[in-house]
Amino acid sequence: xxxxxxxxxxxxxxxxxxxxxxxxxxxxxxxxxxxxxxxxxxxxxxxxxxxxxxxxxxxxxxxxxxxxxxxxxxxxxxxxxxxxxxxxxxxxxxxxxxxxxxxxxxxxxxxxxxxxxxxxxxxxxxxxxxxxxxxxxxxxxxxxxxxxxxxxxxxxxxxxxxxxxxxxxxxxxxxxxxxxxxxxxxxxxxxxxxxxxxxxxxxxxxxxxxx
Amino acid sequence: xxxxxxxxxxxxxxxxxxxxxxxxxxxxxxxxxxxxxxxxxxxxxxxxxxxxxxxxxxxxxxxxxxxxxxxxxxxxxxxxxxxxxxxxxxxxxxxxxxxxxxxxxxxxxxxxxxxxxxxxxxxxxxxxxxxxxxxxxxxxxxxxxxxxxxxxxxxxxxxxxxxxxxxxxxxxxxxxxxxxxxxxxxxxxxxxxxxxxxxxxxxxxxxxxxxxxxxxxxxxxxxxxxxxxxxxxxxxxxxxxxxxxxxxxxxxxxxxxxxxxxxxx
Numbered sequence: 131x132x133x134x135x136x137x138x139x140x141x142x143x144x145x146x147x148x149x150x151x152x153x154x155x156x157x158x159x160x161x162x163x164x165x166x167x168x169x170x171x172x173x174x175x176x177x178x179x180x181x182x183x184x185x186x187x188x189x190x191x192x193x194x195x196x197x198x199x200x201x202x203x204x205x206x207x208x209x210x211x212x213x214x215x216x217x218x219x220x221x222x223x224x225x226x227x228x229x230x231x232x233x234x235x236x237x238x239x240x241x242x243x244x245x246x247x248x249x250x251x252x253x254x255x256x257x258x259x260x261x262x263x264x265x266x267x268x269x270x271x272x273x274x275x276x277x278x279x280x281x282x283x284x285x286x287x288x289x290x291x292x293x294x295x296x297x298x299x300x301x302x303x304x305x306x307x308x309x310x311x312x313x314x315x316x317x318x319x320x321x322x323x324x325x326x327x328x329x330x331x332x333x334x335x336x337x338x339x340x341x
Numbered sequence: 342x343x344x345x346x347x348x349x350x351x352x353x354x355x356x357x358x359x360x361x362x363x364x365x366x367x368x369x370x371x372x373x374x375x376x377x378x379x380x381x382x383x384x385x386x387x388x389x390x391x392x393x394x395x396x397x398x399x400x401x402x403x404x405x406x407x408x409x410x411x412x413x414x415x416x417x418x419x420x421x422x423x424x425x426x427x428x429x430x431x432x433x434x435x436x437x438x439x440x441x442x443x444x445x446x447x448x449x450x451x452x453x454x455x456x457x458x459x460x461x462x463x464x465x466x467x468x469x470x471x472x473x474x475x476x477x478x479x480x481x482x483x484x485x486x487x488x489x490x491x492x493x494x495x496x497x498x499x500x501x502x503x504x505x506x507x508x509x510x511x512x513x514x515x516x517x518x519x520x521x522x523x524x525x526x527x528x529x530x531x532x533x534x535x536x537x538x539x540x541x542x543x544x545x546x547x548x549x550x551x552x553x554x555x556x557x558x559x560x561x562x563x564x565x566x567x568x569x570x571x572x573x574x575x576x577x578x579x580x581x582x583x584x585x586x587x588x589x590x591x592x593x594x595x596x597x598x599x600x601x602x603x604x605x606x
Contacts, residue, residue: 240443240446242440242442242443243444243446246443246445250437250506251430251433252460253429256460265446
């Protein structure tokens with residue numbers, strides 16, 4: 131049975147795995163953005179925090195993904211449910227590009243612009259929300275895009291701890307030495323990554339400031 | 342802070358709009374950028390801070406709107422030390438124009454000019470009328486510029502928008518850092534002349550930083566000559582040209598040579 135036949139016979143099953151996959155990645159990305167953007171702002175504002183914050187995120191990035199899932203297993207609340215565990219691990223991986231790009235985006239705002247903003251009596255809050263964040267939005271989004279593509283790939287490993295998603299097919303295929311089964315998981319995952327990359331890059335371009 | 346001991350406190354001390362009293366400014370690393378600056382700017386005058394790059398003139402300007410804080414002495418605005426002001430209130434009380442204009446690239450011309458009135462929560466119809474009035478004042482046709490973005494403007498037009506933005510909240514004081522420095526010579530001459538006319542009409546107290554002697558003579562009612570972090574003297578344009586103080590004389594000599602060249606002798 132080749133992979134096309136497999137798709138034809140089990141469309142619902144594959145669709146369900148794809149939705150699971152999107153859900154895992156989506157929630158993980160929401161969490162990563164909610165944590166990563168504020169951390170990026172903090173890094174831009176307090177350069178002395180840049181080493182500890184980026185360093186920690188960097189270390190998280192270097193842990194092999196399978197090992198990270200394993201490490202998180204005994205953590206009390208996280209280890210209770212496979213999906214929880216998977217989302218936490220994925221969010222941790224997604225963090226670094228978001229922090230780095232947010233900090234870089236804010237740092238790249240023309241100093242003349244931020245000086246003028248300060249000189250005209252804007253508070254630092256106003257400068258952040260009306261000037262720095264809008265001007266770095268496309269850079270922040272580029273980070274989110276890189277993270278999303280990365281996370282879609284890594285999320286296949288979530289199946290190893292029973293969190294479902296397209297990785298199920300890959301692991302099953304590996305165990306059964308069945309290439310069609312592996313491809314049944316790998317192809318939708320790759321398409322998902324391409325689609326996310328395309329959609330986010332369109333959004334990113336539309337947010338690029340003039341000049 | 343020993344310089345404070347002699348400073349006369351209270352708003353009635355004198356009628357200067359801006360006063361530097363024994364001001365020192367040093368970087369955290371210890372490098373001294375300004376030492377013992379004493380200077381008073383009278384209401385309605387245009388004081389030019391003239392000097393070469395690194396002489397400390399921009400530093401002095403930033404001490405006025407508290408973008409920097411003195412490490413010794415005090416800067417007074419309207420009789421109150423800048424450190425006693427709420428920095429936001431102080432800066433909204435003072436218009437600020439810089440060389441690169443610092444226009445917000447994601448804001449239209451109208452939004453840029455309307456920035457401070459909007460921060461002050463002025464009513465929308467008032468803000469719109471004010472923007473049109475200001476653009477007309479700096480010589481830009483409101484109808485054709487309001488919707489444009491800064492990157493769609495020439496350098497001269499951007500500079501005019503920068504001036505309009507600084508005037509938006511009608512601040513009694515205007516600080517300008519090399520306002521015409523980034524313009525080509527022809528545009529520069531034009532904008533400068535327009536600014537001169539504007540200056541007469543508005544009667545604001547203005548402090549301009551420049552390294553251009555002819556600009557200083559043209560725009561300034563008085564000229565403060567900065568050299569290596571100190572003030573060498575404060576002159577009227579006439580006194581400046583006649584001064585025997587070596588640095589001032591060097592500037593004047595430079596200018597005379599240029600004029601001779603122009604006359605072809």
